[in-house]
Amino acid sequence: MKQLLVFLCGCLALAPSFAAPAHHDVMIADHPHVQEDSHHHAKLDRCEGIEFDAIVPDEKGQTFFFKGDHLWKGFSGPSELANGTFKELDEFHHLGHVDAAFRMHNKDGDALKDHDHIFFFLDDKVFSYYSHTLEKGFPLEIQQVFPGVPSHLDAAVECPKGECVTDSVLFFKGHEVYNFDIKTKTVKKKVWSHLPNCTSAFRWLEHYYCFHGHNFTRFNPVSGEVEGHYPKDARHYFMRCQDFGHGGGHKKPRCKLDAISADDTGKTYAFIESMYIRLDSHRDGSHPFPITRLWKEVSGRVDAVFAYGDKMYIIQGNQIYIYKSATPYTLIEGYPKPLKEELGIEGPVNAAFLCANQHVVHIIKGQKMIDIDLAVTPRAVKSEFPLPIANVDAAMCDADGVKVYVGAKYYLYQSPRVLAVSKIQPAPHKISPEKFGCEED
Template sequence: MKLLLVVLCGFLALALSLAAPAQHDVEMADAPVGNPQPEEHSHYDSKFDRCDGIEFDAVAPDEKGTMFFFKGDHLWKGFSGPSEHANGTFQELDEYHHLGHVDAAFRMHNKDEDALKDHDHIFFFLDDKVFSYYNHTLEKGFPLEIQQVFPGVPSHLDAAVECPRGECVTDSVLFFKGSEVFNYDIKTKTVKKKVWGHLPNCTSAFRWLEHYYCLHGHNFTRFHPVSGEVVGAYPKDARNYFMTCPNFGHGAGHSKPRCKFDAISTDDQGRSYVFIENLYIRLDSHRDGSHPFPIARSWKEISGHVDAVFAYGDKLYIIQGNQIYIYKSAAHYTLIEGYPKPLKEELGIEGPVNAAFLCANEHVVHIIKDQKMMDIDLAATPRVVKIEFPIPIAKADAAMCDADGVKVYVGPIYYQYQSPRILAVGKISPAPFKISAEKFGCEE
């Protein structure tokens, strides 16, 4: 009897051991490959690696400046990091997955009072539908038919990108479909169709730091948002510029410049720049990141570093050596005919100079040269030095005047004064402040 009981127990243990792997195999067969647990939705593709050279469906920033890259039902947040499921950030898009992938996307720019409610919203286009999000939450009433929100704009778009007034003639959105471009005026809700046959068919497009990019395949082409003009050697590989990939460069080949300014200024459009060697950094678009660009990209006639920059009216003055360049600062900087001119002819002084600044609502430019400050009335004819002061700072690099007063930059530090007059009559320099590397995107 005991022997029979032992045999029966042995058979039972063997049966259980054979059954266990079979149950384990069933659980693994139900789970998606590469995932420890099954996902709630089964339509997801496997994860993408953008360093493989994929073609994006759409690219757009959110209201905080985070750039989103879309492919299928995945997205990437920013210029580095792995992909993730899009429904984790924009849940409602997943409920309409039967419509297909995101065709196009853009972040609205419209500060007009009657349309301010849409400013900084992200609009997604899927087939003939449009979704409006703010703070990653779908706005009430959406999705809607595209023509209900953007009359005259076709369905099944390829790409879209916002174009603020000042860069385009009016606050606009550029919609791409094949070789056709639909320029949508946000205020009048009118559309003008163009054909930019010289530009590749864009599968996505985005605006970043005043520049416009058409992505096609794993390449991109930078273009002018009004004319579609392409200047420079394009296409270029996006992996060298807009993502961090092994064996690929990042950015425009520039490391962060040092925190030693040559000039700093804000124009009448509210665009602020710091100039460092042969580069400039846009300051007022900080949420889109700080990035150095060659000065010649925005002021193509300028080669090398500049000595001083100041804005007066709707013009930007750039001083380089013994010459001065004057640009119209409307939609895009345009050199005024007849310039550059000798600095002596324009302002009545000899170059080079150390710095220049102009305070708001004033017409006197303050030029710093060596250890003196010269005041020149820009409303007078001819323009000549009206008064000259010694200043307590030697070897100034740059200067600016804003709501906080006058800042004079010397190497990695700056001195702050309440007004130009305080700077002129001061005998001792105040305690210096350190330039913020984080704020200006430079290296200490």
């Protein structure tokens, strides 16, 4: 237990609360005011430029930023002593710092019991927490839980299947990266000399960040590749600080969708202007990112998006792009193609949606709905229906029914057929600014 405390108190100096990040990357926080303790009189201010020891979210999505024996909860608020949250630390007052930390992601097999647990690493020991409580039997030697992973780590971050090849954990030590397969407990070592030495690593909404000094660099978790202009100052993105802008001045878009869809893995996206917002990761907050971040070949606004099988279809004007849904999304060779060639209709269209386990895509164009059977080649219009609703912006079919979005509102219909034959427009519902990361008119 003494080693646990040595590990955690030293790390808990900085942690902002997890809200949606700022301009294309992450959100920001208020100026922290450090609480003093009879044993600790440090006045830690992350706006002065902090090199974090570890960054990790808990099972509810609240993110902790650690520095020494202090932490910050989320992107705003003051620093506080780590032992106020991790109670076992009360037994010791001579803690060092956490070397690394990550939140486990695994819902399969024996590892399910560790899903959403936080693992902390200090020297050669590992500690497992759930609901801020130390699990029975911990701390243990790192090798007992993660064979092949070295001690005295610099950083760690979870990488779920789909973003990595398998459910994995990336451990950093200098320029060496140890990819730990959670299911097989095997390790593959890589050297990413092009990345800075990460003192902490953080996954947020499918994006991976290496923190170094008061800066961060976004990287691909499979290749380590860095895309874009980095490093960037964390004070512009992960906290609110005087004289530091919110991610370069990002302004939230209006609550008016251009398209909305979920892929075959359950990832749900809303498209607004030239941005997309991930909707199924609500516990980690919401934030708009440029469409080109995931779909590199698509620039500007889209007209409609739908998923069929393991592919994502994006309609823009008279063209259609088809992507393989596996992360990262990969454009199928030969695309984009004319919409007429692929679906047998001319663009532009207003919206498109497909219901679960169905092969008929419903295209809304003007005030009519066009049905196209995707299981038939060549594809052609199967049927057309006049619609009782005009000026449709987007539509989606899910477990609730068919949601038809018009401006800042949406209308819920029981099924595509009900939408087609309905004579009475249902009561409107408001689009949630919190859920969609948008501004009401």
